[in-house]
Amino acid sequence: MAQHQVKFGNGLPVALTTVDKIVNWGRSNSLWALTYGLACCGIEMMASGASRYDFDRFGTIFRASPRQAEVMVIAGTLTKKHAEFIRRLYDQMAEPKWVISMGSCANTGGMFNTYSIVQGADRVIPVDLYLPGCAPRPETLQYAVMMLQKKIRREPANRNRNIPQKRFI
Amino acid sequence: MSMREYKPKDNVQARAYYTDRFYVAPQLSKLSPNSDEIYNLDVIKLKENFEILDAYIQKDELVIYINSFDNLKILKFLRDDLTYGFLMEMSAVDFLAKRDGFEIFYEMLSQVKRKRIRVKTFLKKGLTIETVENLFRSANFAEREMFDMFGIQVNNHSFLKRIMMPDDWHGNPLLKTYPLQGDESAQWYEVDKIFGKDAREIIGPEIRDSARVDRYDTERFSRLGHEVSKGTDIYKSEPSNTAVQFQEKGGVFLIKNLNKPQKILTEKERRDR
Ligand code: SF4
Numbered sequence: 001m002a003q004h005q006v007k008f009g010n011g012l013p014v015a016l017t018t019v020d021k022i023v024n025w026g027r028s029n030s031l032w033a034l035t036y037g038l039a040c041c042g043i044e045m046m047a048s049g050a051s052r053y054d055f056d057r058f059g060t061i062f063r064a065s066p067r068q069a070e071v072m073v074i075a076g077t078l079t080k081k082h083a084e085f086i087r088r089l090y091d092q093m094a095e096p097k098w099v100i101s102m103g104s105c106a107n108t109g110g111m112f113n114t115y116s117i118v119q120g121a122d123r124v125i126p127v128d129l130y131l132p133g134c135a136p137r138p139e140t141l142q143y144a145v146m147m148l149q150k151k152i153r154r155e156p157a158n159r160n161r162n163i164p165q166k167r168f169i
Numbered sequence: 170m171s172m173r174e175y176k177p178k179d180n181v182q183a184r185a186y187y188t189d190r191f192y193v194a195p196q197l198s199k200l201s202p203n204s205d206e207i208y209n210l211d212v213i214k215l216k217e218n219f220e221i222l223d224a225y226i227q228k229d230e231l232v233i234y235i236n237s238f239d240n241l242k243i244l245k246f247l248r249d250d251l252t253y254g255f256l257m258e259m260s261a262v263d264f265l266a267k268r269d270g271f272e273i274f275y276e277m278l279s280q281v282k283r284k285r286i287r288v289k290t291f292l293k294k295g296l297t298i299e300t301v302e303n304l305f306r307s308a309n310f311a312e313r314e315m316f317d318m319f320g321i322q323v324n325n326h327s328f329l330k331r332i333m334m335p336d337d338w339h340g341n342p343l344l345k346t347y348p349l350q351g352d353e354s355a356q357w358y359e360v361d362k363i364f365g366k367d368a369r370e371i372i373g374p375e376i377r378d379s380a381r382v383d384r385y386d387t388e389r390f391s392r393l394g395h396e397v398s399k400g401t402d403i404y405k406s407e408p409s410n411t412a413v414q415f416q417e418k419g420g421v422f423l424i425k426n427l428n429k430p431q432k433i434l435t436e437k438e439r440r441d442r
Contacts, residue, residue, distance in 0.1 A: 080335070080355070080358045080359050081334065081335045083358075083359035083362070083363060084359070084362055087363050104379065108376070108379035108381075109375075109377075109379060113349075113350065113379070114349055114350065115342060115348070115349065115350055115351030115352075115355045116334070116351075116355075118359050119375040119376060120375075120376065123359060123360065123372060123375070124359055130390075151396075154396075155398075
């Protein structure tokens with residue numbers, strides 16, 4: 001596999017690339033999402049989970065507990081009062097974890113250019129995918145999940161390897 | 170009918186709609202309360218028992234002005250004797266700039282008479298008002314909201330605590346002097362609370378321009394088809410094209426790449442669908 005760098009210092013290279021592939025295959029096809037509907041976008045998120053759009057066929061099942069989830073879909077307006085709880089829930093999720101910020105509100109504060117709304121969820125937690133729209137349709141969320149799957153498949157299985165970490169976010 | 174006058178629409182959103190933040194809308198015309206039979210009787214009965222500073226009908230609704238220390242007695246009288254048994258809404262209006270105080274209003278409904286009354290009172294800054302929570306349960310939250318948004322103290326309230334803003338919030342957001350985008354403590358609220366004040370420099374101020382895109386910022390943005398891992402420095406070298414990969418290309422167990430030839434439907438076929 002050419003896209004993986006062969007590193008003889010790290011043990012068996014052939015075995016490692018295969019392990020990467022298998023692990024990422026498993027991860028990307030069973031993205032369990034944390035139910036995180038904060039405002040109107042939450043309705044679209046629920047619609048994507050329901051039968052017409054049927055998220056289950058992507059392996060995405062909504063879980064009500066951060067311990068069982070690996071992708072957090074921030075669907076809606078994040079208020080400053082709520083910011084500490086989103087951070088707490090994010091910290092409770094087990095690694096590896098990803099975040100999709102759904103809708104203008106979660107991306108940038110959107111139309112709520114006011115005192116009480118967090119101007120972009122990435123001020124509080126790291127975000128992997130930003131999904132534009134107000135509200136994005138369920139197809140858009142499906143596309144976002146597919147993009148995230150692609151992203152996961154490209155990453156090394158030990159995803160924090162070689163990625164410089166910022167201290168706070 | 171004439172057309173509306175054309176105004177240039179570029180940058181409408183950036184401009185403030187009201188430039189004077191202490192603007193007070195002009196009053197509608199006021200009628201004397203004896204122009205309505207039911208209201209007239211109510212006002213006569215009220216005036217027998219209490220001091221009523223002003224009474225008029227505005228937009229088919231009776232408005233009475235009372236002294237702020239009378240509010241509990243008058244609302245009790247309205248509820249028990251004049252059948253106004255439902256407190257629909259209560260809050261305050263900021264008149265600090267022009268009159269150095271707040272106007273507090275109680276909007277009441279009588280389902281028997283099918284009439285509404287608005288009871289208004291003026292409260293000088295720093296004074297407190299008696300709670301009406303014991304008359305109307307709905308006043309509990311409304312008074313907490315008033316305390317939260319305007320900082321008006323309510324006497325004898327059972328649980329006077331901020332209701333919408335967090336407890337450690339500074340300032341009262343519905344005051345006309347409060348900046349729309351928040352004062353300093355509001356702008357850094359979530360950063361200070363979660364990461365501490367030290368993190369301000371690292372996280373940076375809020376970006377209020379929601380259309381901002383920085384193509385060199387790989388922390389926040391990535392370009393489709395030119396993807397690099399997060400945080401890579403791309404100032405010097407342009408990222409090369411990333412090939413689109415499908416999981417099913419290489420052959421995964423049971424999954425086949427659906428390669429159906431594209432077809433453009435004729436008008437008839439589209440109608441038949
Ligand atoms: S982006 Fe639009 S639809 Fe989504 S939460 Fe914000 S206002 Fe609602």
